[in-house]
Amino acid sequence: MVLGWRRRKGNSKHKKGGKPMMELVVPNSFRCPISLDMMKDPVTLSTGITYDRENVERWFEEGNITCPVTNQVVRNFDMIPNHSLRIMIQDWCVENRQHGVERIPTPRIPISPIEVAELLMQVKNSARRLDQYGCVELVQKMRKWGGESERNKRCIVENGAPVALASSFDAFANDSVERNVVVLEEILSALNWMFPLQLEAHKCLGSLASLRCMVWFLKHQDLSGKEKSIVALSELLSFGDVQHVEALSQIEGVNELLVEFINKKISPTITKASLRVVWYLVSSSSSSNSSEKMKFSFVELGLVSSLLEILIDSDKSRYEKALAILDSLFTSEEGRNIASGNDLTVPLLVKKILRVSPLSTDYSVSALWKLCKFGEKDEGRSIVEALQVGAFQKLLLVLQVGCGDETKEKATELLKLMNPYRAELECIDSDYKNVKRSF
Structure with missing residues (x-):
């Protein structure tokens, strides 16, 4: 193994004793041919060229089908970890730590689509049997995978996790929210980093049982549980399905909860998401009659004054949401009367x-x-x-x-x-x- 050194040119600085400082040069074999940075997770393609995993994955995700160095068409996209080279890089880092070089950590092996498919099958089976604690362990394992890398998250989402989790959420919610609260909260936590969801996942999460469960969370869970639920509701309604809007509006106490969240300003996340949910409710009703009833309900709850308070002192995103809701409420005579007063x-x-x-x-x-x-x-x-x-x-x-x-x-x-x-x-x-x- 060769250590690369070179003397600084020109007006180089000197250490104590008059000796010139030397600049440490990373050996070329340690550099990724794409980024020219030192590789952290070297992998070898079928063409025999080694790249840093993150860089070559991005290369293929951008639509390229050739090896960046040889320009050969890659027919087998398997990436074989180059453990020997990675160990050499780590040893080199350790040898030069006195020069400020940090040892690269040993990368975790990325999950494969097959592993994800197997785990999701187990999740579905657990939900079918209403095995709450078995499902919790599986979802936690999935969340651990996702926490290891962005690549793992993409692999989990792209191989059907949102649909499997949303259908499992619906199954446990249909059984009993109070009895299955642990697994329901675990699933909702996992779904929160998978937005936006696919159509099938939206349908499951938009079922009456699932909606009632999320409203129950808004009433009874801690701050974290409330945030996950209101964000999920906001994401769900953003899809534009009027049936979801109508179903949510029929759940008792929803409007009061939303106005309470806006007034109390429990957290920025809850306030912003609550404003979004209110906007969808007042602007997406399937009939003019139900739309007027919804607006009248929010006006009666004092939402106009609450929105004006937001306009006094808030941030840009909340200004826009508050103004959008006011504009919608002003289509009703009650809303205009309260506002003009x-x-x-x-x-x-x-x-x-x-x-x-x-x-x-x-x-x-x-x-x-x-x-x-x-x-x-x-x-x-x-x-x-x-x-x-x-x-x-x-x-x-x-x-x-x-x-x-x-x-x-x-x-x-x-x-x-x-x-x-x-x-x-x-x-x-x-x-x-x-x-x-x-x-």
């Missing part, structure tokens, strides 16, 4: 225009348009308030900087609604005081 509504909506993101601007303009156009009971109060806090200037700027057709139409109509009031009112607040007036 709150002194924060109009100033906050105007403030978020052109301040957070294009999406937030779209929702803010739409919500303001609904308040001003359809708020018959406030007798133009919303229009007057909007003018006083600088909405006219902001809407002009929205049209100037560009926006979508729907936002452009609503902004234009808002300007027409405000125009008759302009002569009598003076803007008292504006985020764009230096914008040149066009009138």
Whole structure:
């Protein structure tokens, strides 16, 4: 084994005693031909060339079918661990640790699709027998595999784990949530790093029994259990299946729980996921009647005020979700009435225009348009308030900087609604005081 050394060129630094510092050079045989970095897990292809496993796997995942060095078409994609070379690299690292070289750890052998298939078969059999503790051990083994490397995670997901776990979750939930809570929580933990799920897995996780189980977790589990459940519900509803939305909305106490999570701000994860679930519930109902009932329910629970509180001080993602829900709630008369009676509504909506993101601007303009156009009971109060806090200037700027057709139409109509009031009112607040007036 050859140690590579070379003297630094030019103005090299010196150690004590006047001796020049030497730069340690990694032997070429230790470098991966793809990245030129020292290999951590050398594997040899059928072409006889050795690469670092992570690099050559990425090479093939990108659609290449040739050996990077020889350019031969690879017909056998088996990767044989080069233990001899790996031991040589580790020995070299140990010999040069005084120069700051760290020994590479011995890599774990990646799992194979066959191993995953065998484990999943055992998981399904355990679920069929309702063997809670046997299934827990198998799922824990799967989670341990996934924790070893990203490659293992991909292998587990690509070979059907989400479907097997979701169907097992449904089986145990159908039996009894209280009796099978240990295995149900273990399965849900594993599913959380497998999102997004396939269609079949969505169907199993969206069953009434599975939904009831996740709602039970929201009520009775600790913070970790609540987070896993609300994230799973958010992922499930994002798939766009109206039946899942309808099924969840029929479970008693769901709306109250979601509003409670938004108000209490237990954790950022729970707050964001709860906002997403509420958005799907108020915007994805299968009929206008059920949609109105859902919106009325959230309005009655005080969600409008809760969302306005979020708009006072929060982050970008929560601003967008809160504005999206407000815009949806304002399609109902009850939502508009509650909002127009709150002194924060109009100033906050105007403030978020052109301040957070294009999406937030779209929702803010739409919500303001609904308040001003359809708020018959406030007798133009919303229009007057909007003018006083600088909405006219902001809407002009929205049209100037560009926006979508729907936002452009609503902004234009808002300007027409405000125009008759302009002569009598003076803007008292504006985020764009230096914008040149066009009138």
